[in-house]
Amino acid sequence: MRTLGEMVQIIKLQIPNSFESKDILPDFGFLGDYHLINKGVQTFSSFMKLLYQKIQDDESLSGQIKKGKNVHNDEITLTVEFPFLNNIRSMLLNLGQNGKQEEGCLLLSDFDQLNTKQSFNKNSTTKISNSQMRTVLLFLKELGLVFEGLNLEDKRLCVEGVKSIRVSYSGGSNLFIGLIALAKAENELATRTDNYNLMRCNYSILLYEVDLNQKFELATSGFDSEIKIWLSDFKDYLESERMIFSYANRLLGTHFVFGRKKDNYLRFSLSLNRGWRLVIKLKHVSKYQAIFEHFPESLRAQLKAGYLCDRKKVGADKKCRGGCEGYSFPLDSSTIAIGDYLKEIIKHENSY
Numbered sequence: 238m239r240t241l242g243e244m245v246q247i248i249k250l251q252i253p254n255s256f257e258s259k260d261i262l263p264d265f266g267f268l269g270d271y272h273l274i275n276k277g278v279q280t281f282s283s284f285m286k287l288l289y290q291k292i293q294d295d296e297s298l299s300g301q302i303k304k305g306k307n308v309h310n311d312e313i314t315l316t317v318e319f320p321f322l323n324n325i326r327s328m329l330l331n332l333g334q335n336g337k338q339e340e341g342c343l344l345l346s347d348f349d350q351l352n353t354k355q356s357f358n359k360n361s362t363t364k365i366s367n368s369q370m371r372t373v374l375l376f377l378k379e380l381g382l383v384f385e386g387l388n389l390e391d392k393r394l395c396v397e398g399v400k401s402i403r404v405s406y407s408g409g410s411n412l413f414i415g416l417i418a419l420a421k422a423e424n425e426l427a428t429r430t431d432n433y434n435l436m437r438c439n440y441s442i443l444l445y446e447v448d449l450n451q452k453f454e455l456a457t458s459g460f461d462s463e464i465k466i467w468l469s470d471f472k473d474y475l476e477s478e479r480m481i482f483s484y485a486n487r488l489l490g491t492h493f494v495f496g497r498k499k500d501n502y503l504r505f506s507l508s509l510n511r512g513w514r515l516v517i518k519l520k521h522v523s524k525y526q527a528i529f530e531h532f533p534e535s536l537r538a539q540l541k542a543g544y545l546c547d548r549k550k551v552g553a554d555k556k557c558r559g560g561c562e563g564y565s566f567p568l569d570s571s572t573i574a575i576g577d578y579l580k581e582i583i584k585h586e587n588s589y
Contacts, residue, residue, distance in 0.1 A: 239509050241319050242299030244489070245289040247509050251437040251491055252282050254455055260445040264425070265418050274443070277414025282438040284412055288325070288380055303509075313489045313509045315433075316356065324365050324373045326436055327354040332404060333413075333420020333435070341410035345402040348387075367394040381407035418443055430485040439486060449484050453493055456507070460568070467573045468505070474580055475503070478587050497587055505568070515572060518544075518563030519582070521589040528585060532578050539564060540582075 256279045261271045268274055292298045298321065305317040315323035328351060335350040336343030345351055352365045365373075371394040374384055385403040388395065406412045419435045422442045427434055434442045441447040457468055476482065480495040480503070490508035494501045502518045522540065529537045544563060566572040566579075 239303040240299060241301040241303075241322060242293050244303070244313070244319055244322065244509050245292050245299075247507065248433075248436055248489060249286060249289050250459060250507065251439075251456065251486065251489075252286060253438065253440045253452075254458075255451075256282070256440050258440075258444050261443050262445060265421065265443055268414050268418055273411075273414055274418055277411045277416075278418060278438065278440050278443070279415070280408065280411040281415030281419065282440075284380065284406075284408070285436070285438055291376075291380065292322075315436075315489070320369075321373070322436075324354070324369055325376070326433075327365060328352075328370075328373055328377070329416065330355075330420050330423060330435060333416040333418075334424055336404060336413070336417070338410075338413065338417075339403075341405065341413075343404040343413055345404070346400075348396040348399045348402065351402060367396065370394055383407070430487050432487065433489050434486075436489070437486060447484070449482055449493075452484060453505075456491055456493070457505075457513075460513075463570070463573065464568060467576060468568070471576060471580070475583070478583060480583075480587070502563070502586070503583070511565070513568040515566045515568060515579075516563045517566075517579070517582070519586055521586055522582075524589060525582075525585040528581060533575060536575050536578055 256275045258275070259271050261274055265274055268277065301319070301321065303313075303318045304320070315326060331351050331353055332343055332345075336345055338344075349364075352367075352370050353362050354365050355362050371389060374387065374389055374394075378384070378389065383405045385405070386399055386401055415438075416435075419438065419442075422439070423432075423435045426442055431439070431442060433439075441452065453472065457465060460468070472482075475495045478497075480497050481501075483494045483496075483501070485492045485494065490506060492507075493505040495503045500520065502520065504516050505513070506516055507513050526541075529540055532540070566575075572579075
């Protein structure tokens with residue numbers, strides 16, 4: 238069973254390390270020049286790293302089991318699986334979208350501007366309960382956010398008569414520039430293939446263009462040198478095969494996708510459910526099965542077994558194995574050992 242601690246570790250891996258571009262979209266010009274925006278997003282990303290670390294350090298939080306069904310694919314949403322983290326996301330989005338900048342603080346006109354929770358597809362809204370709000374507010378207070386106008390000392394949060402809420406941050410007002418920029422991007426620019434930008438501090442959504450090679454290097458920087466060297470070599474090979482390189486941040490997963498002729502059949506993916514892996518979905522494999530005969534037995538058996546489509550519900554427990562996604566290989570030494578054979582498969586696949 239996956240936990241909240243594992244979830245925030247996956248998100249931390251997706252936070253950029255560099256915030257230095259001049260090519261910021263004009264949509265965010267009201268916040269200042271690119272120096273101010275870059276500094277703001279940098280400050281906010283540091284805040285989010287502290288937030289995630291605090292969750293990991295607190296066993297009562299980090300050990301929370303993922304709710305909902307156990308699925309075999311890459312997709313995760315916070316709404317059902319991790320409600321505490323989803324409430325944090327909702328409150329931060331509300332602050333960024335509804336807060337008015339005033340003397341280094343954010344001013345909210347009433348409590349309803351803070352406790353609204355929107356569904357992932359933005360089709361409906363609900364209210365976060367007062368008890369859940371108090372839990373999140375106290376958590377954020379420990380990270381340096383101050384909510385003037387709310388009494389958090391009482392065990393029960395009473396919001397009757399609250400006319401305004403003034404929010405400040407002990408680390409300075411730069412935080413709010415980054416928060417407002419990413420909240421605006423989440424609300425106006427997020428798509429099905431590029432979402433949860435606030436939680437991932439997705440700086441690239443603020444920019445005209447993104448260097449995919451740099452993004453790939455940053456995303457895989459946590460691997461040891463052996464795997465990083467192999468990934469670089471394998472990626473170079475894919476590009477030498479004239480495969481088109483694209484990228485998606487979908488539902489708290491990272492996907493670097495390669496394909497030809499509008500057929501994106503290979504990807505490097507990171508997700509909570511599956512970790513880092515290489516996924517290859519072959520369409521023409523039946524035309525070159527003869528090359529499998531000199532492959533290692535384990536790889537040969539995997540290829541000949543096929544995808545193990547979820548419609549067959551394989552195994553004693555009859556659960557989906559996610560085989561319809563394609564052949565899956567973990568990004569570790571076992572895949573490095575068969576790297577040359579995978580290149581051979583790709584070369585043949587691209588010949589059709």
